[in-house]
Amino acid sequence: MKKLLLGCFALFTWQKAAAQDVHWGVKGGLNVAILQNSAGGETEFKPGFHAGGLAHIHLVQNFALQPELFYSGQGGKTIIGNNEINTNLHYLNLPVLVQYMFNNGFRVQAGPQIGFLMKARNEDQNNNEVNVIQNYRTTDFSIPVGVSYLSDSGLGIDLRWAFGLSNINDVNDRTPEVNNSVGQVGLFFLFHQGHK
Numbered sequence: 001m002k003k004l005l006l007g008c009f010a011l012f013t014w015q016k017a018a019a020q021d022v023h024w025g026v027k028g029g030l031n032v033a034i035l036q037n038s039a040g041g042e043t044e045f046k047p048g049f050h051a052g053g054l055a056h057i058h059l060v061q062n063f064a065l066q067p068e069l070f071y072s073g074q075g076g077k078t079i080i081g082n083n084e085i086n087t088n089l090h091y092l093n094l095p096v097l098v099q100y101m102f103n104n105g106f107r108v109q110a111g112p113q114i115g116f117l118m119k120a121r122n123e124d125q126n127n128n129e130v131n132v133i134q135n136y137r138t139t140d141f142s143i144p145v146g147v148s149y150l151s152d153s154g155l156g157i158d159l160r161w162a163f164g165l166s167n168i169n170d171v172n173d174r175t176p177e178v179n180n181s182v183g184q185v186g187l188f189f190l191f192h193q194g195h196k
Contacts, residue, residue, distance in 0.1 A: 029186020035076035039176040043076025
């Protein structure tokens, strides 16, 4: 099923890119991540970063499609007594955003995102790490929602929050469901950008 979804996405994106006005770009910035669970608990916010590339595809006036592929450092921070434990989840994220573009450079955006877990570590305050990838599912579905601004130079700023839809807990059926929740602020640059 995963291969079929990825194949359909790749074909759709290639066809759109071949037929439309496309601007390629790079992006990067800061994350603020938290893990929420169905038992009503959540971790504390943990900082991280993201970096990758994007394709901005003009569809019709004021509407665009923006597929992206980027690394994202996620997870959360847990305080147990005097001990601080960071859950570091490393994802390769693939969102497909639909954007409405205002004439002044501002945009609103939302769309589906699939994330592929590459690495999972628990790290204590003494920098001791434990591999915990067996506790988490390898895919994560979420909905990023946000705003961005693009200048005439091609440089822009992006603000978004990704709301996790998937239970990423893979310990057993008796444990609470766990969801990713990630805020991002970053810069991006579109190459050969001649207009907003």
